[in-house]
Amino acid sequence: MAEPMIKVRSLKMFFPVGNNLLGKRRLLKAVDDVSFDLYPGETFGLVGESGCGKTTVGRSLVRLYRPTGGQILYRGVDIAPLDEKAVLPYRLKMQMIFQDPYASLNPRMTVSSIIAEPMRLQHAPQETIDARTLELVEKVGLKKDHLNRYPHEFSGGQRQRIGIARALAMNPEFIVCDEPISALDVSIQAQVINMLEELQAQMGMTYLFVSHDLSMVRHISHRVGVMYLGHMVEMADVEELYSNMQHPYTQALMSAVPIADPDQAAKIQRIVLQGDVPQPIDPPPGCPFASRCRYQKPVCREVRPEMREIAPGHYLACHL
């Protein structure tokens, strides 16, 4: 396999959330010791429930956050500790598509100025900007006369296309898609997914696809990582993961997905997890999933399971 484009090693992102009774800082460990590789041209799906840290991983990779610890090796350079100014040249190659197409576009800017903004900030000449903006709107399936309109004149799916055009403006190598379809209607979701796939085929971009929609992740990803409470618990090629999942959390998560097929749905044995996801504030030692796991042993409460390779390319963090 080719050399990874981005290597993430022991990434940590903690947020302070006030003090406890003794005046000691409490930490919300949104991402704790997460490692994975991203290969050029692939789509890596990151799944998990709300609060598991998947969005934080995405945002850390494009350095919207400065990680608390660990390394993000982008083509061999560790961009995690760089300051705002030093990170800029790398950020040009990484873009982000946001979840909410209503909140991520400035309502006071026209479509053309939204798409042109990244280029303007790079002091590109006006003729280049104009030509490129036109090229981009056509690439994402909008029309030339849409350029002078404002975001409120568009539907959710069209807005998401504007967001994608903006992300493409600087010819990025890597795009973090943070729940790009969860705010869209079913029939529109497929439009956006197909477009992302076509763009990848044309331009060879790498995607980190963050989503809680497990069937869509299966559809679009080459490899998938499952996160729980700030930790990566399992990671494998998409077919391997969906057919041979090992972690009890992955199994519960997959079985919980409602299947749009009555006969299949009747057959499935659902593993219903008890209780809610615990808070990632000052988490206990041991396996993050221990409190809800059906198979937990005493060791699970005390020792954090290490990530190990159980089959080629299939990584698992579980004591079992």
Added chain:
Amino acid sequence: MNLLEVKNLNTSFHIGVGVVQAVRGISFDVAEGESVGIVGESGSGKSVTMLSVMGLLPEYADISADSIRFDGREITKLSKKAARAMHGSEIGMIFQDPMTSLNPLFTVESQLTEPLRIHRHMNKAQARQRALELLRQVEIPNPEARLKQYPHELSGGLRQRVMIAIALACEPKMIIADEPTTALDVTIQAQILDLLQHLKQKTKASIIMITHDLGVIASMCTRIFVMYGGVICEQGSAREIFYDAKHPYTWGLLNSIPKVTGKTGEKLIPIKGTPPDMLKPPAGCPFSPRCRYCMPVCRTYMPPLTALSDTHIVACHLTHPKAPKITKGV
């Protein structure tokens, strides 16, 4: 026997720039103990349909129907007070977002006992007793402590359980669940769907499930209404809709979600275009501008309802004997 019968329901909203025709002449019925699903995208009229039946729409909504019968009584003819008493005690409603539908200023106890005291005229102690029973029924651990808590102290899943307990409080004959699990994580969603299944068997109430998630519908409902542009474009049993759909919109919906089985790398087939603007809906079939099988007649005339079996009814010109035969739609 039919618990709910709706005939020719029309609901529109007068807003500054015109009239939004949210629901345009739909008729359906729900049998006792049946679980029915309404699927459709945002703006298809699925929520407004049920809110119209429940009388929960604001004053400026214009609701008209030939008949809405619930449990043998004509709702449209009831006085406001009588209708309210009936809605409150015989139909339970579960909303999408338990954070906004529970009142943050009142404890679980006061919100859970309110319907009991109003509709069942219980005193405080009786209502409290029943409230505890309800919390146990929705499988909330430690119900005594939960009664004293406020909604913000509960997780999303627990809040939705409290919502369900409120809906069940007066032992309704019908429960309307409007996107009950959309705001929840998938493992919590599985818990709630499990609970609803379980409660349905126990209480024998009919359930109407409104959702955009075909997966939720497939596991919960025996009969399905597919709504688009304010009309029911196809209705049938779960098997008829999932395996033998006849309306191009239903085909489109089923094709735009990834297949459960089958390999990845198969392309999704999206529906082109965007849903209609209900301020000026298309003259003919509402789906005609996006339909790949659209014929000239579709743009001018609303298709008639064609019954293909006792349960399977389709509104599409393609079912006409002279229309081109499309065997397997994409």
